[in-house]
Amino acid sequence: MAQMVKMIYDSYRDLMDNKSDPRVNNWAMMGGPFPTLFICLSYAYFVKVIGPKLMENRKPFDLKNVMILYNLFQVIFSSWLFYECLMSGWWGVYSLRCQPVDYSDDPMALRMANGCWWYYFSKFTEFIDTIFFVLRKKNDHISTLHVIHHGCMPMSVWFGVKFTPGGHSTFFGLLNTFVHIVMYSYYLLTAFGPKVQPYLWWKKYLTSLQMIQFLLVMIHAFQLLFIECNYPKAFVWWIGMHAVMFYFLFRDFYIEAYKKRNNIKSTLKRQQKEMIKKKEEEEEEEEENKNNKSMKNDDIIYANQYKMATGYISDEGLRNRVFIDNRGLSME
Numbered sequence: 001m002a003q004m005v006k007m008i009y010d011s012y013r014d015l016m017d018n019k020s021d022p023r024v025n026n027w028a029m030m031g032g033p034f035p036t037l038f039i040c041l042s043y044a045y046f047v048k049v050i051g052p053k054l055m056e057n058r059k060p061f062d063l064k065n066v067m068i069l070y071n072l073f074q075v076i077f078s079s080w081l082f083y084e085c086l087m088s089g090w091w092g093v094y095s096l097r098c099q100p101v102d103y104s105d106d107p108m109a110l111r112m113a114n115g116c117w118w119y120y121f122s123k124f125t126e127f128i129d130t131i132f133f134v135l136r137k138k139n140d141h142i143s144t145l146h147v148i149h150h151g152c153m154p155m156s157v158w159f160g161v162k163f164t165p166g167g168h169s170t171f172f173g174l175l176n177t178f179v180h181i182v183m184y185s186y187y188l189l190t191a192f193g194p195k196v197q198p199y200l201w202w203k204k205y206l207t208s209l210q211m212i213q214f215l216l217v218m219i220h221a222f223q224l225l226f227i228e229c230n231y232p233k234a235f236v237w238w239i240g241m242h243a244v245m246f247y248f249l250f251r252d253f254y255i256e257a258y259k260k261r262n263n264i265k266s267t268l269k270r271q272q273k274e275m276i277k278k279k280e281e282e283e284e285e286e287e288e289n290k291n292n293k294s295m296k297n298d299d300i301i302y303a304n305q306y307k308m309a310t311g312y313i314s315d316e317g318l319r320n321r322v323f324i325d326n327r328g329l330s331m332e
Contacts, residue, residue: 020162021103023110027117029158036158043127044151047142051134060137064191070128071188075181081119082177088112089166090174096220098229101167113165119173120161123154145253149246156242160235168231169239171220175213182209207254214247 016032017025024030088111089099102109130150133141160169183206189196221240224231 016162021101021113021165023103023105023113024117024161024165027161029120030117030162033155033158033162036154039124040151040155043130044147047130047134047147051131052137052139052142055134055137061135063132063136064193067132067191068188070132071184071191074125074184075188077122077125078177078180078184081115081122082174082181084111084115084118085170085174085177088115089170094167094170096171098224098227098231099168099171100230101164103166109166112170113161116157116161116165116170116173119177120154120157123150123157126150126153143253145249148249152242156238159238164232164235168224168229169221169235172217172239172243175216179209179213182206207250207257211247211250211254214243214250217243218247 029035088108093108102112127150130142130146133139157173186200186203186206189200218240221236221243224233224236
């Protein structure tokens with residue numbers, strides 16, 4: 001048993017020390033996966049268990065100004081990461097078909113590796129999204145999709161930075177930072193309140209944009225299974241399967257949200273029709289009551305009215321008695 005444990009440990013150390021990129025071994029959090037794993041698990045436990053429990057008997061925090069500053073920071077940070085991705089390879093240097101990792105100390109290669117580490121760091125800053133939900137008691141926003149997406153990403157990106165900080169898989173970071181520029185711009189505008197709501201008609205396209213992102217990553221990654229390319233096949237599967245998982249999670253969320261939105265619309269339309277029908281029935285009933293009351297009043301002829309309403313007239317020697325009832329003038 002002890003020998004097996006030692007063998008596993010030695011294999012782990014060999015993987016971490018000899019199979020990884022030596023340029024990043026001394027960078028923060030790059031010594032091993034466990035600090036990142038611990039933070040991810042702590043995040044999930046806090047937002048699903050501890051946080052809601054702590055806020056249970058407290059009033060929600062008003063974080064409007066804090067959220068404006070946070071979302072502005074994320075827009076700027078994502079824009080910088082997107083720019084770094086372009087300038088360190090994807091602007092005319094990298095190939096969309098096959099791009100091996102450059103493990104040299106070339107300035108551009110180091111710039112890409114540095115950008116990969118900051119992209120990894122950005123995944124921790126995104127935890128604040130969920131913490132805001134907890135502090136504002138928006139627990140219905142803390143969905144399984146939300147927690148899995150944010151909780152998995154730092155761990156996923158850690159392996160990329162540790163073993164392949166550059167090359168083919170950084171296409172995912174390029175797309176993801178662009179999507180986050182759009183996404184956090186939307187969050188920034190919503191933080192200003194209802195006055196900007198008329199300008200946020202494009203909200204419905206955000207989830208579609210994210211799904212398109214994952215489809216492109218799938219195609220880009222899995223193409224290497226059919227061509228020769230000096231890029232680790234393990235990371236082809238790692239990136240590709242992450243894209244598959246997130247695509248289906250986001251698709252299910254989109255379908256559920258679409259159904260919910262349609263159900264709400266259908267319910268509102270049905271309620272509106274019922275209200276109109278009820279109002280029409282009430283109006284008809286009220287009109288009928290008025291008519292009945294009017295008819296009853298017309299049927300009553302008081303004594304003084306009767307005297308005034310009866311008499312005799314002569315028409316060419318004929319004596320005809322004339323009277324008036326509720327049906328009008330008639331002759332007898």
